[in-house]
Each structure stands twice: as C-alpha cells, then as structure tokens.
Amino acid sequence: MKVIEWERDRIVFRFFGVKWDWAIEPRYWRPHIIGIGILFVTPIVLYFVYPPLLATFIEGSLLPCIVLPVILMLIGTGRFNFGPQFFVGVGGFTAGLLSIHFGLGPGITLLAAAAAGLLTGLIFSPLTLLAGGIYFALLTLLLPLIFLEITFVFDIFKGDTGLSGIPFLINFPNFTLNQLLYAFFALALMLIYLTITDRLLRSRYALQMAAINDDEEVANGLGVNISRIKIASFVGPAVMISIVGWFYAHYFGAFSSITYLPMTFMMKVFMALVIGGRGAWAIVLGGYVVTLIEVLLIRFAGNLSPILFPIIMLALLLIFREEGLFGLYRKRHYRDYKPHFKITK
Amino acid sequence: MAKELLKVTDVYKSFGGLTAVNGVSFSIYEGETVGLMGPNGAGKTTLINLISGTLPVDSGKIEFAGTDITNLPPWKRCKLGLARTYQIPRPFPGLLTSANIVVGALCGKDMTERSLMDASAEAMHYLEIVGLFHKRNVKAEELSLYELRLLELARALATTPKLILLDEVVAGLNPAEADEAVKLIERIKDYFGVTVLWIEHVMAVLMKAASRVIVLHYGQKIAEGSPQEVARNPQVIEAYLGEEVNV
Numbered sequence: 001m002k003v004i005e006w007e008r009d010r011i012v013f014r015f016f017g018v019k020w021d022w023a024i025e026p027r028y029w030r031p032h033i034i035g036i037g038i039l040f041v042t043p044i045v046l047y048f049v050y051p052p053l054l055a056t057f058i059e060g061s062l063l064p065c066i067v068l069p070v071i072l073m074l075i076g077t078g079r080f081n082f083g084p085q086f087f088v089g090v091g092g093f094t095a096g097l098l099s100i101h102f103g104l105g106p107g108i109t110l111l112a113a114a115a116a117g118l119l120t121g122l123i124f125s126p127l128t129l130l131a132g133g134i135y136f137a138l139l140t141l142l143l144p145l146i147f148l149e150i151t152f153v154f155d156i157f158k159g160d161t162g163l164s165g166i167p168f169l170i171n172f173p174n175f176t177l178n179q180l181l182y183a184f185f186a187l188a189l190m191l192i193y194l195t196i197t198d199r200l201l202r203s204r205y206a207l208q209m210a211a212i213n214d215d216e217e218v219a220n221g222l223g224v225n226i227s228r229i230k231i232a233s234f235v236g237p238a239v240m241i242s243i244v245g246w247f248y249a250h251y252f253g254a255f256s257s258i259t260y261l262p263m264t265f266m267m268k269v270f271m272a273l274v275i276g277g278r279g280a281w282a283i284v285l286g287g288y289v290v291t292l293i294e295v296l297l298i299r300f301a302g303n304l305s306p307i308l309f310p311i312i313m314l315a316l317l318l319i320f321r322e323e324g325l326f327g328l329y330r331k332r333h334y335r336d337y338k339p340h341f342k343i344t345k
Numbered sequence: 346m347a348k349e350l351l352k353v354t355d356v357y358k359s360f361g362g363l364t365a366v367n368g369v370s371f372s373i374y375e376g377e378t379v380g381l382m383g384p385n386g387a388g389k390t391t392l393i394n395l396i397s398g399t400l401p402v403d404s405g406k407i408e409f410a411g412t413d414i415t416n417l418p419p420w421k422r423c424k425l426g427l428a429r430t431y432q433i434p435r436p437f438p439g440l441l442t443s444a445n446i447v448v449g450a451l452c453g454k455d456m457t458e459r460s461l462m463d464a465s466a467e468a469m470h471y472l473e474i475v476g477l478f479h480k481r482n483v484k485a486e487e488l489s490l491y492e493l494r495l496l497e498l499a500r501a502l503a504t505t506p507k508l509i510l511l512d513e514v515v516a517g518l519n520p521a522e523a524d525e526a527v528k529l530i531e532r533i534k535d536y537f538g539v540t541v542l543w544i545e546h547v548m549a550v551l552m553k554a555a556s557r558v559i560v561l562h563y564g565q566k567i568a569e570g571s572p573q574e575v576a577r578n579p580q581v582i583e584a585y586l587g588e589e590v591n592v
C-alpha cells in the first residue's frame with residue numbers, strides 16, 4: 001500500500017491504518033503567502049533601517065511559539081494551564097546546564113530539551129485526568145513557581161544570577177548580521193509552529209479536542225478516547241514550549257529563572273493570546289503587538305513601564321474582550337472554529 | 346426469541362448513604378422498545394449512567410452484545426454500539442450544530458480510517474433525518490430545547506448504535522413538539538432498526554410506544570411486563586401514590 005497518494009485536490013497519507021488527508025486549496029493561500037512574505041521582509045528592512053528593532057522582532061516571533069502550543073493545550077485538555085512557562089524553564093535549563101557542564105552543542109541540547117519537555121510533560125500529564133477546573137489551574141500555576149524556588153535552593157541553577165556562558169546558536173563576528181540570522185531562525189520556528197497548529201486545528205483531532213473542551217464527559221460517551229487526546233494535548237505542546245526555552249538559552253547565551261518562571265512572563269503569554277484573538281495568525285499578531293508595546297514602554301516610560309504595561313494590557317483586554325484584534329477582521333467568518341476557554345468545571 | 350442485546354445483572358450503586366440503584370437485573374432484546382418508568386428520584390438516570398459507563402457500578406455485571414462491559418470506559422462502550430441522550434440536553438455549546446454531530450459520526454464507530462470529511466458528509470444525513478439541516482451553521486448554544494433534543498438524537502444516531510438510551514424525550518416540550526418527537530423516534534426505529542431503552546415521565550407515551558415496561562422505585566425494580574400489565578400492578582399504582590395510570 002502506498003504511504004503517500006496524490007489526488008486531484010489533496011494529498012493522502014496512510015500510516016498503519018490511519019489516514020490523513022491534506023486538502024490543497026490554492027484559493028485559500030493568498031492571505032498566508034502575504035503574511036509570510038511580510039514577515040520575511042520585515043527583518044531585512046529592519047537590518048538596513050533600524051537594526052536595534054531586530055531584537056524586538058525576535059522576541060515577538062518567539063512569543064507566539066509559546067502561545068500557539070498553549071492554545072493547543074488549552075483546547076485539547078479542556079483545562080486552563082496557568083503555568084506554561086514551566087516548560088520554557090525545563091527546556092532552557094536543560095540546554096544551559098548540558099552545554100555548560102558537558103560542553104554539548106546546540107544540536108544535541110535541542111534534542112535533550114525536547115526530551116526533557118517530553119519527560120516532564122508525561123510526568124505531569126496525569127494532572128489532566130485527575131484534576132479539572134480551578135484545581136488544575138491552581139496546580140499548574142504552582143508548577144513554575146515551585147521550579148523558581150528550586151532554582152534558588154540548588155546552586156546548580158544559579159537562581160540569583162542565572163546561567164551564563166551558554167554557547168551561542170549563531171556566532172559570527174558581525175553582531176547585526178547575527179541578529180538578522182536569529183530573526184530568520186525565530187521566524188522559521190514560528191512558521192513551523194504556525195503550520196503545525198493550523199494543520200491540527202483543521203484536522204479531526206481538533207474536533208475531538210474541541211469536544212473535550214466543551215464537555216469531556218459527553219465526548220467520552222460519543223466515542224472520543226479522552227485520556228489519549230488530553231495526554232497528547234499536554235505532552236506535545238510541552239515539547240514545543242521546551243524548544244522555545246532551548247532557543248532563549250542559546251540566543252542570549254544566558255538563562256535565568258527570574259526572567260521566565262515568574263508570573264510576569266506568564267502574563268505576557270496570556271496577553272498575546274487574548275489580544276491577538278482567535279485563530280493561528282491572530283496569535284502571531286498578538287505576539288508582535290505585545291512585544292512592541294513592552295519595548296516601547298521600556299524605551300519611553302522607563303521606570304514606569306512595569307506599571308504601565310499591565311494597565312495598557314488591561315485596557316486592550318477590555319476593548320477587545322472576546323474578539324481580539326483579529327476578530328475585527330474576520331467577525332463574519334462563522335464557520336471558523338472558535339475555541340472558548342473554560343476554567344469552571 | 347430475539348437475541349439478547351443488553352443484560353444487566355444485580356447492579357448496585359449508592360451515593361454516600363443513598364442507594365440509588367439497588368440490585369436491578371433485566372435484559373433487553375434486539376428490536377425492542379423498552380420503557381423505564383418510576384417516580385422522581387427512583388434511580389432511572391443513574392441506571393442509564395451505569396449502562397453507558399458515565400458512572401462506575403458498585404457491584405453487579407453489565408453485558409452488551411455478548412461482551413462484559415462492566416469495566417469498560419464510556420468511549421469503548423460507544424464504539425460497541427451504545428449511545429445515549431441526556432435528561433438535560435448536553436450539546437457541545439461552542440460547536441456548530443453540524444460539528445456536534447460530526448463528533449459522533451467521527452468517533453462513535455469502531456473504525457480507524459475515517460477522515461473529517463467522511464464524517465461530515467455522513468453527519469448531514471442525520472441532520473436531515475431529525476430535521477435540523479437548516480440549523481447546521483448555528484452554534485448549538487443557540488438552539489431551543491426541542492432542537493437540542495433533536496440534536497442529541499442525531500448525535501447518538503451518528504455513532505450507529507445498536508441500543509439507544511433515551512433519558513426523557515418529551516419533558517418540557519409543548520404537545521405539538523412532543524408529538525413530533527415521539528413520531529420521530531418511531532420513524533428512526535423503523536429506519537435504523539435500533540433497540541431503544543426509553544425513560545419517560547409521561548406514561549401515555551410509553552404506554553403507546555413501548556413493547557415492555559420496567560418500573561423502578563427507590564432503586565428497585567418493582568414491576569416488569571407489557572404496559573397494560575404494569576399499569577394494573579398494585580405496587581406500581583402505589584408507587585405513583587394513586588396517580589391515574591391511564592392505558
């Protein structure tokens with residue numbers, strides 16, 4: 001039997017009795033091509049016009065790399081994970097510690113970070129079966145905070161100063177060129193995540209995830225193997241988020257728990273999630289907007305920015321509430337699946 | 346005699362001190378419509394929850410189509426051919442009406458090679474049968490109670506069940522809607538050849554539709570037989586506190 005088959009308008013993959021079909025719909029490609037085009041041109045323009053903004057672009061590209069998996073996790077487990085940055089810590093510390101103490105290169109630490117994400121994901125995935133609603137939210141909220149405490153207790157994590165001396169992913173003598181390459185790297189990672197999310201949200205798995213998100217007991221009664229979907233939706237995104245931690249470590253050459261594990265970082269993730277709105281591209285938009293606002297505030301409001309940032313975020317939240325920025329654009333697209341997130345159970 | 350489809354043997358379930366289902370045994374045969382009656386709090390819904398696997402039994406045995414399903418999770422029971430509706434409708438409120446039914450069509454069968462497209466095409470068929478096609482692009486949370494009942498029926502049918510457990514169909518509907526719903530279920534029975542276990546408060550409905558009736562009272566089976574027999578049973582009359590039992 002053929003594994004891949006080309007049909008008139010679709011590619012069909014078959015693998016051990018499981019069928020995947022990927023509809024090729026060129027008429028829907030235009031907005032994606034335009035979006036990707038703009039994203040690839042932006043760093044080049046910044047490189048020539050105003051290189052300092054490249055760092056913002058990189059961070060803006062990395063934020064959706066956390067938010068997209070968080071969305072998948074929220075829908076597929078039907079639970080609100082309030083501590084997704086835990087896995088950033090897992091990936092970052094795995095990469096940092098292994099490269100500092102064992103001299104491993106970024107290629108191997110990437111695998112190690114992914115493996116660490118997989119392992120911790122698996123260890124904590126039973127939470128999705130055992131706890132729901134507010135209890136799950138509280139437990140996941142505590143995970144990164146406990147991790148933060150651990151980094152202060154055990155010297156190896158260097159809680160107060162953070163790890164430093166982690167080898168860089170890209171290391172040419174020209175700093176600006178490095179930044180440009182990092183920008184492309186971050187963009188590529190984001191587009192990979194975007195593609196994965198987009199494909200998944202159109203697949204039959206998305207329907208099962210959505211059903212779980214709405215009422216897992218009913219889904220169970222309709223033949224959805226809810227444990228399998230919930231665990232996969234917890235572990236998969238955990239790996240994806242860990243890889244972002246790996247990128248942070250090798251991009252900055254340093255990794256500290258107080259940057260990524262506290263709630264401030266989590267707030268940024270959720271702001272990007274809510275402000276962008278629903279849909280994969282919306283998250284990307286949210287990521288850049290949130291990062292840009294933060295950078296502008298640090299630049300122009302100085303000491304006040306830690307106060308102003310949440311206030312502005314709150315204001316934006318109130319303005320856009322359910323729809324997000326993207327909602328303004330596609331309010332009328334009724335058929336698009338819009339996940340809604342529930343904390344109550 | 347037709348084949349035995351469901352066999353419930355000496356099933357118990359209690360919540361704290363309250364025994365909601367107290368040693369109930371019965372069988373359902375292929376092609377039957379069995380009515381399940383009893384006053385409020387008799388344990389009817391709990392019994393359905395036990396059969397569908399929503400709640401685990403304390404003790405006892407449940408067999409379905411020759412398989413012991415006592416300890417199977419609900420989704421496996423569904424794949425074997427058990428489907429249910431809920432007393433208070435429980436749609437997936439955030440999903441479109443069509444998507445609600447696609448979930449059943451996609452996951453409810455014992456088939457691995459099913460794409461979303463196959464399932465969607467099939468779901469349209471069930472939407473049409475229950476008469477919800479015109480609401481396919483409306484979110485389920487916007488449907489009326491009657492439409493929600495139809496939705497649950499279509500969703501259950503989409504799993505291609507052998508046995509459907511109906512937990513109150515006409516409660517809360519106006520007489521015209523109730524009439525439609527009962528007729529629909531009869532049509533569905535003919536069309537798909539499913540077996541039905543049907544809980545209903547309105548006795549007149551079961552008196553007409555059911556070939557056999559089981560009566561629960563305080564978690565115990567107090568009577569079983571044809572609707573006419575059961576309606577004359579003194580214990581049943583007492584359980585309903587002298588309520589008129591009309592045949």
Ligand SMILES: Nc1ncnc2c1ncn2[C@@H]1O[C@H](COP(=O)(O)OP(=O)(O)OP(=O)(O)O)[C@@H](O)[C@H]1O
Binds near residue numbers: 387390
């Ligand atoms: N999850 C639960 N936890 C505690 N008690 C429960 C639970 N479910 C049902 N009960 C109790 O078990 C008894 C039987 O309830 P059940 O819902 O099965 O009755 P019923 O026959 O369906 O009644 P009705 O006609 O009102 O639907 C009731 O006293 C109810 O309060």
Ligand SMILES: [Mg+2]
Binds near residue numbers: 389390391432
């Ligand atoms: Mg009931």
